[in-house]
Amino acid sequence: MSRRRGLTQEDHELWSRVTRTATPLHKGARHPQPTLPPKPAAPPAIRQPVETSFAPPAGLRIGAASGQGPRGHDFARSPADALAEQSLRMDHKTHKQLRRGKLRPEARLDLHGLTLAQAGPELASFILSCKSRGMRLVLVITGKGRSGDPGPLPTRLGALRHQVPHWLHRPPLSSAVQQVVPAHLRHGGAGAYYVYLRR
Structure with missing residues (x-):
């Protein structure tokens, strides 16, 4: 291993004494003065850890009751909660029958097993086709998502179940x-949506 070369303070003093007593070979030549290595910077001060305690925000419910995954990882609102907060844009009586499962969908689309990239165009094609044929009520099946142990990291189960309502409320489907x-x-319960189309 090569050692890092440099003069210590003692070496520097010794070299100065030697150069004062030495006679140069050529007139006017000077002995080179060694340079001292820079002094090492002082180590940074060590910060003492600050004790903090985590408390969830007031009103946040942790667990299955808040529509989260099996271990309570998903803090996002469930799609059903988000849809329930939207204003009613259809006849109240028809909406009530729809929620009770009394109306029969005229067509259905099953997105099980598709990726988000595959499901988006499939959904758009289905909705626009049903609208052009004059249908009013269709069923879109997304599935509830995989069940099982999600592990220690936060996960969102049922990507299609969360994404389909967003697609339906954005152009061109909106x-x-x-x-x-x-x-x-x-x-289909939580794994499907009724989509009520405009006239």
Whole structure:
């Protein structure tokens, strides 16, 4: 291993004494003065850890009751909660029948097993096709997402279940869709949506 070369303070003093007593070979020549290595910087001060305690925000419910995953990792609102907060844009009586599963969908689309990249165009094609044929109520099945142990990291189960309502409320589908409602248990429950189309 090569050692880092440099003069210590003692070496520097010794070299100075030697150069004062030495006679140069050539007139006018000077002995080179060694340079001292820079002094090492003082080590940074060590910060003492600050004790903090984490408390969840007031009103945040942790656990299955808040629509989270099996271990309570998903702090986002469930799609059903988000849809329930939207204003009603259809007839109240029809909406009530729809929520009770009394109305029968005229067509259905099953997105099970598709990736988000595959499901987006499939959904758009289906909705626009049903609208052009004059249909009013269709069913979109997303599935609830994989179950099982999500591990220690936060996960969101059911990517399609979360993404489909967003797609339905954005162009070009927003002009064809009047209301999106979570499906009744007989039509798929939390893993499906009723999509009520405009005339």
